[in-house]
Amino acid sequence: MATFYEQVREMGVKQATIAKADEIVERVTAGLNTNDIRSALKGDEPRRPNPRLRPHADGFWFHIRPSFYHTEVTHIYPTFRLGWLSTFMFVWETITGIFLMIFYTPRPGTAYSDIWNILTNVPLGALMRDLHRLGAEVMVLVVALHMLRTFITGSYKVPRQFTWLTGMLLLVLTLVLSFSGYLLPWDQLAYWAVTVAVSAAEAAPPAEIVGKNINLLVRGAPTFGPGGLLRWYLLHVLVLPLLTGIFIFVHYYKVVLHGHSLPPGREQIGEDTAKRVPKTERTYFTPDIITSELMWTALASLLLVVGSLWFYSAPLESQANPLVTPLHVVAPWYLAWSQGWLKLADKVFIAFIFIPALAVAFFVMPYIEVGKSRRYADRRVGLSVAMLFIAFMLISNWMGSPEYRVESSPDQEVFQELLPQEGHSVILSVPYEDLEIGTFEPGQEVAGNPALTDALREFEAAMNRHSCNLESDQWRDDCKPITGNDGTVTQYANNFTKDAMPDAEAVLIVEPEQHDMKRITLQIQSESPEGPVSTNTLAFRHLDAGYEED
Amino acid sequence: MQIKVVIGTIAFMLVMVILGVAALFEPARLGETTDAFVGRQVEKGAVLFHENCAECHGAEGKAIDCVDFAGEEKSCVGLPLNHAPLLCGEPSQRLQQVGWQSSKANYVSQTVAAGRPGTLMPTWSQDFGGPMEDYQVDQVTAFVLNWGEDPELCGEEAIVEAVDWPDSWEDLPQGDAANGPGLYQINGCAGCHGDPDNPGSAAVGPHLGNIGNVAATRVPGISAEQYIYESILNPNAFIVPECPSGPCAEPSVMRADYGFVLSEQDMADLIAYYLTLTSAP
Numbered sequence: 001m002a003t004f005y006e007q008v009r010e011m012g013v014k015q016a017t018i019a020k021a022d023e024i025v026e027r028v029t030a031g032l033n034t035n036d037i038r039s040a041l042k043g044d045e046p047r048r049p050n051p052r053l054r055p056h057a058d059g060f061w062f063h064i065r066p067s068f069y070h071t072e073v074t075h076i077y078p079t080f081r082l083g084w085l086s087t088f089m090f091v092w093e094t095i096t097g098i099f100l101m102i103f104y105t106p107r108p109g110t111a112y113s114d115i116w117n118i119l120t121n122v123p124l125g126a127l128m129r130d131l132h133r134l135g136a137e138v139m140v141l142v143v144a145l146h147m148l149r150t151f152i153t154g155s156y157k158v159p160r161q162f163t164w165l166t167g168m169l170l171l172v173l174t175l176v177l178s179f180s181g182y183l184l185p186w187d188q189l190a191y192w193a194v195t196v197a198v199s200a201a202e203a204a205p206p207a208e209i210v211g212k213n214i215n216l217l218v219r220g221a222p223t224f225g226p227g228g229l230l231r232w233y234l235l236h237v238l239v240l241p242l243l244t245g246i247f248i249f250v251h252y253y254k255v256v257l258h259g260h261s262l263p264p265g266r267e268q269i270g271e272d273t274a275k276r277v278p279k280t281e282r283t284y285f286t287p288d289i290i291t292s293e294l295m296w297t298a299l300a301s302l303l304l305v306v307g308s309l310w311f312y313s314a315p316l317e318s319q320a321n322p323l324v325t326p327l328h329v330v331a332p333w334y335l336a337w338s339q340g341w342l343k344l345a346d347k348v349f350i351a352f353i354f355i356p357a358l359a360v361a362f363f364v365m366p367y368i369e370v371g372k373s374r375r376y377a378d379r380r381v382g383l384s385v386a387m388l389f390i391a392f393m394l395i396s397n398w399m400g401s402p403e404y405r406v407e408s409s410p411d412q413e414v415f416q417e418l419l420p421q422e423g424h425s426v427i428l429s430v431p432y433e434d435l436e437i438g439t440f441e442p443g444q445e446v447a448g449n450p451a452l453t454d455a456l457r458e459f460e461a462a463m464n465r466h467s468c469n470l471e472s473d474q475w476r477d478d479c480k481p482i483t484g485n486d487g488t489v490t491q492y493a494n495n496f497t498k499d500a501m502p503d504a505e506a507v508l509i510v511e512p513e514q515h516d517m518k519r520i521t522l523q524i525q526s527e528s529p530e531g532p533v534s535t536n537t538l539a540f541r542h543l544d545a546g547y548e549e550d
Numbered sequence: 551m552q553i554k555v556v557i558g559t560i561a562f563m564l565v566m567v568i569l570g571v572a573a574l575f576e577p578a579r580l581g582e583t584t585d586a587f588v589g590r591q592v593e594k595g596a597v598l599f600h601e602n603c604a605e606c607h608g609a610e611g612k613a614i615d616c617v618d619f620a621g622e623e624k625s626c627v628g629l630p631l632n633h634a635p636l637l638c639g640e641p642s643q644r645l646q647q648v649g650w651q652s653s654k655a656n657y658v659s660q661t662v663a664a665g666r667p668g669t670l671m672p673t674w675s676q677d678f679g680g681p682m683e684d685y686q687v688d689q690v691t692a693f694v695l696n697w698g699e700d701p702e703l704c705g706e707e708a709i710v711e712a713v714d715w716p717d718s719w720e721d722l723p724q725g726d727a728a729n730g731p732g733l734y735q736i737n738g739c740a741g742c743h744g745d746p747d748n749p750g751s752a753a754v755g756p757h758l759g760n761i762g763n764v765a766a767t768r769v770p771g772i773s774a775e776q777y778i779y780e781s782i783l784n785p786n787a788f789i790v791p792e793c794p795s796g797p798c799a800e801p802s803v804m805r806a807d808y809g810f811v812l813s814e815q816d817m818a819d820l821i822a823y824y825l826t827l828t829s830a831p
Contacts, residue, residue: 041555113685121580123573123580124576127572288551291551295557295558298557298558298559298561298562299557299558301561301562302561305569309568309572319685514596514696514697515699515700516589516696516700517589517593517596517696540593541593542592542593543589544582544585545586545589546583546586
């Protein structure tokens with residue numbers, strides 16, 4: 001090629017510039033000049049030899065992407081684009097995560113205040129944090145759905161067993177990524193959820209040798225502190241993303257190597273024609289697939305941004321305090337199933353036998369389930385087992401919630417619902433001006449104050465849920481008095497609580513504390529076998545605290 | 551394929567517009583969130599204050615109406631914190647008096663963190679052996695400083711009743727020594743001068759158990775009552791050489807605002823009371 005100067009002399013500046021730009025485009029795209037791009041966007045037939053295949057053959061970025069897909073796998077069904085969405089979420093998390101990394105140091109003394117700094121001092125910091133946290137939860141869901149889809153369409157069968165295995169590995173990595181990030185804000189929610197989950201490691205038998213050392217390895221010390229936070233931070237930003245990236249490439253390479261599996265009805269049973277795609281059923285990457293992917297990128301970004309701005313807010317409780325355990329510590333929703341199982345069986349059995357056995361079963365499933373047909377009609381047993389397993393997991397998730405089997409005394413339960421130490425509070429969400437000074441009863445109507453009246457109605461509902469009247473049980477049908485062996489009489493408010501408050505009376509007291517802060521006291525008086533008992537809980541509400549948005 | 555390009559372009563543009571609008575609202579949101587953070591710090595500070603500080607400083611920080619953990623009334627040995635000379639202005643009157651070079655917030659948080667060794671003010675920060683972490687010290691500080699935001703304390707509507715004090719004690723009303731012990735406790739005298747009946751209890755200022763005898767001898771030509779009167783009103787008037795922890799500080803670290811806090815009757819009662827403290831060691 002002549003040099004630029006020579007071309008200018010030959011064609012004039014304008015022509016030479018156009019020719020040079022064209023040359024640069026062809027080099028950058030590894031094979032497509034501007035005319036080729038234009039014809040691709042217009043939907044024309046490509047020239048021969050087809051330049052649109054060259055970026056895949058010669059270029060780096062497109063090398064792993066197939067130059068065409070079978071048309072039948074390019075629609076919403078059968079993939080629902082979940083594999084693509086999983087990769088998108090990983091990239092999304094990486095980018096939003098890097099933004100947050102700039103403002104965060106993994107030290108217990110500063111981590112929490114760094115989060116507040118991101119929320120109060122960094123422009124669009126709250127949005128980035130919400131995007132990252134929402135993205136994490138969406139990613140766990142999407143990866144799990146992708147696994148479900150792959151199972152349902154039988155895409156794990158020969159020759160794609162190893163693809164399934166790497167996918168399972170990616171699911172585990174996603175869960176650990178999400179969980180390790182959960183700890184980083186170093187608030188009560190983070191600290192205690194991770195402490196409770198990791199405490200299963202201490203029980204690894206024999207506890208004095210293996211369990212103790214696994215615990216030290218995981219937490220960096222007998223309990224979480226500076227060492228533990230640093231370890232989990234390094235896992236979260238370095239080790240796990242690296243492993244996930246590597247295995248995404250392995251996983252995707254296997255998909256391309258075997259060809260993307262076709263919808264089950266398309267092929268003969270036992271046949272795998274995914275690699276041999278007739279010319280009439282090809283959808284080429286340029287321009288159709290890449291256009292599609294760019295569109296879905298824009299749409300997914302839009303959904304995530306809108307979701308974060310209007311519908312989602314990442315939680316932040318008070319600073320982690322190893323000396324104070326909040327009531328009703330709960331695992332994040334994607335791990336609540338394990339917490340549910342831990343309520344049913346022994347820690348050692350669940351953590352070191354049941355869950356590993358389940359994991360192994362999942363990993364090797366394609367090597368065991370060797371039925372030839374991928375069609376739904378031929379796999380009724382397998383699909384039914386999958387549906388039952390999903391139902392089982394959903395029930396286990398619910399069992400992990402505080403509603404199942406872990407209630408404390410009924411007055412504490414009422415306090416937890418209305419004025420918890422951490423988390424959303426019905427009473428504190430009432431706007432500051434509407435929290436009138438005075439004493440209020442449950443269900444009381446406050447004239448001209450709908451917000452407070454609603455809160456008092458919630459107060460009444462909470463009291464009804466947790467109390468029975470010894471004189472008459474007109475509130476609840478299931479409040480039957482039961483006489484124990486020792487003659488004590490208890491009332492049952494529902495199937496899971498041990499007892500409810502008899503003859504309970506409650507008040508909400510709002511007093512001024514400082515010129516812009518109010519003191520709120522919830523007081524409950526009830527009867528016990530030893531006589532009347534009175535408990536109360538206290539909270540303060542500052543004018544600016546902004547609980548309405550929580 | 552065309553429709554995908556259109557949809558994608560519109561979605562992308564929407565994202566940019568939404569981000570732009572969000573960025574426009576960002577300064578306001580950042581301000582609101584900062585206020586929310588400070589408000590929540592004050593709330594948590596309130597909890598810590600009532601658990602740890604109200605016993606000595608009073609539930610409203612005015613060093614009156616103190617109760618111990620059993621709910622029994624006790625004397626308030628702490629200084630008033632909800633107090634205009636401490637909290638109003640930067641630097642406030644108290645800060646200028648003690649010669650504090652840093653901010654009001656630092657004064658409060660350092661005092662909470664390190665305490666005042668030798669007095670009844672304990673050390674609170676874990677850095678110095680106390681129970682609180684740094685963020686908890688910050689929360690208590692925020693709560694105390696929040697009193698200073700009250701327009702009724704520091705604002706133009708603040709009620710400042712300055713008593714026009716006469717030059718001679720003889721122009722004060724007749725004093726009743728029986729009110730003395732109560733006034734002694736309420737005005738925080740015990741925090742520095744200790745219990746009059748217990749000679750070793752004074753930590754900062756000279757013990758006053760024998761002041762009834764000593765006052766007349768301190769400054770030639772000035773009567774006992776006049777000596778006591780001027781010492782309360784202006785702590786720098788007469789500084790004795792010896793204090794429990796060494797030479798007495800000059801200028802005096804005694805509060806100079808009793809002139810704003812006491813009424814003429816209170817002053818007369820205190821003078822009468824001090825004259826009755828005559829237990830020579």
